Amino acid sequence: MDHSFDANGLYALRATLAAHASELGATDQQIEHLIIVGSELANNAVRHGGGSGRLRLWHHGSTLYCQVTDQGPGIADPTVGHSRPDPRSSDAGRGMWICRRLTTELIIENGPDGRGTVVTAAIPAPKIRQPGPDALR
Amino acid sequence: MTDAVTTDAVDTGDHACLTFTDAEERLDLVAAFVRDGLRSGQKVVCWTDTISPDGLADELTARSVRPRAALRRGQLSIAAVSGSLLGPADVTAVGMVKVLAGEVATAGREGYRGLRVTADMAWATRPLAAAGELMAFEAAVTGLLGEGRLCLICQYDRDRFDAVTLAFAAKAHPKTVAAQVYFEHPLLRICRQYSPPGVRIAGQLDYRHRDILEQALTESTRLDRHMHLNLAGLDYIDGACAGVIVAAAMRLPASRRMTVTCRRAVATVLDLVGGSAAPSMRVQQAHEQQP
Numbered sequence: 404m405d406h407s408f409d410a411n412g413l414y415a416l417r418a419t420l421a422a423h424a425s426e427l428g429a430t431d432q433q434i435e436h437l438i439i440v441g442s443e444l445a446n447n448a449v450r451h452g453g454g455s456g457r458l459r460l461w462h463h464g465s466t467l468y469c470q471v472t473d474q475g476p477g478i479a480d481p482t483v484g485h486s487r488p489d490p491r492s493s494d495a496g497r498g499m500w501i502c503r504r505l506t507t508e509l510i511i512e513n514g515p516d517g518r519g520t521v522v523t524a525a526i527p528a529p530k531i532r533q534p535g536p537d538a539l540r
Numbered sequence: 541m542t543d544a545v546t547t548d549a550v551d552t553g554d555h556a557c558l559t560f561t562d563a564e565e566r567l568d569l570v571a572a573f574v575r576d577g578l579r580s581g582q583k584v585v586c587w588t589d590t591i592s593p594d595g596l597a598d599e600l601t602a603r604s605v606r607p608r609a610a611l612r613r614g615q616l617s618i619a620a621v622s623g624s625l626l627g628p629a630d631v632t633a634v635g636m637v638k639v640l641a642g643e644v645a646t647a648g649r650e651g652y653r654g655l656r657v658t659a660d661m662a663w664a665t666r667p668l669a670a671a672g673e674l675m676a677f678e679a680a681v682t683g684l685l686g687e688g689r690l691c692l693i694c695q696y697d698r699d700r701f702d703a704v705t706l707a708f709a710a711k712a713h714p715k716t717v718a719a720q721v722y723f724e725h726p727l728l729r730i731c732r733q734y735s736p737p738g739v740r741i742a743g744q745l746d747y748r749h750r751d752i753l754e755q756a757l758t759e760s761t762r763l764d765r766h767m768h769l770n771l772a773g774l775d776y777i778d779g780a781c782a783g784v785i786v787a788a789a790m791r792l793p794a795s796r797r798m799t800v801t802c803r804r805a806v807a808t809v810l811d812l813v814g815g816s817a818a819p820s821m822r823v824q825q826a827h828e829q830q831p
Contacts, residue, residue, distance in 0.1 A: 417776060435804065439805065439809060442778060490787065490790055497780065497782070501779045
């Protein structure tokens with residue numbers, strides 16, 4: 404799956420993610436986690452990463468990989484999301500915390516030419532089908 | 541043209557039309573109408589059509605009304621419209637008005653200070669139903685309301701009735717009962733819930749509608765001692781909006797409670813943004829809907 408999106412495409416992005424993960428045989432809970440993580444990363448790209456982005460989904464072994472790329476100014480702190488935001492405040496900053504809690508690995512990198520951000524999330528999905536390596540890449 | 545009001549603004553002498561497309565909203569408004577009637581010592585009659593009397597009693601129970609005790613003491617009556625309002629013989633407007641007048645007289649004899657009646661008018665959409673008699677009934681019932689002992693809410697499903705009948709219904713009823721809607725879109729609906737009181741949100745909710753969510757929660761915080769957030773129809777919530785809900789719960793004093801009904805995916809996000817750390821917040825799982 405390789406899907407471009409902007410603010411108006413977030414609903415469609417979630418539906419597409421669910422359909423692809425279901426096709427892979429992911430469980431309902433794995434699909435829920437994938438949608439939560441993929442949507443938070445996509446929301447970040449729309450809000451802070453230039454208004455649009457690209458989401459790619461693939462699996463390797465029993466792990467789903469969800470990668471979101473944007474063309475924004477980049478994330479200054481690649482360790483963002485490691486500390487729990489204050490629940491009494493409704494300030495932003497919860498997205499990366501949520502993503503880190505639902506993934507086994509969250510890698511934040513600069514874009515290839517130094518512009519934009521690439522975030523790759525790994526979500527455990529032990530029951531997905533194994534038709535071949537990197538089937539949906 | 542009729543005035544749109546909420547159920548707490550109808551009283552004896554009122555004849556109101558409840559038009560709806562969302563079954564949840566209809567049941568919510570009916571529950572609030574029944575609850576308020578029972579609390580104020582009136583007799584309440586529900587004539588149901590699309591769901592059985594037992595089913596309606598269950599729906600009322602699910603909305604924090606206690607129908608069973610009221611049914612036992614005779615303050616509440618729930619019956620199928622076909623065996624009550626419509627009577628055993630041919631359906632006529634005169635016959636229906638007579639049935640209603642009989643209920644008013646009975647409630648008076650039993651010592652109730654008023655009678656609240658709500659009727660599901662879906663029967664008139666069935667093949668061979670005497671739909672014309674419905675319109676005649678709505679016009680003729682005005683005489684009974686003048687006595688100031690009856691309050692009548694007629695329920696019309698906008699998806700079932702044709703536009704001509706709906707236009708007539710709107711004209712025949714001096715008042716229209718409707719839920720307060722904060723936001724309406726095919727993919728998101730945020731409206732006030734009346735029984736139990738709070739907010740109902742269905743669809744998909746993300747940062748783009750955070751301001752509307754805050755407005756709805758602020759109003760519920762102001763109006764409701766205990767807030768009920770019905771998110772059973774919510775498929776998705778992002779961290780920003782979940783954070784707004786948890787922050788609202790954290791601001792409640794210890795004597796107040798926020799009960800959230802939601803599916804697992806929404807509960808997961810609420811928990812991750814600190815829902816379990818909010819002492820006033822209770823999250824209860826709604827049944828998962830089949831796609």
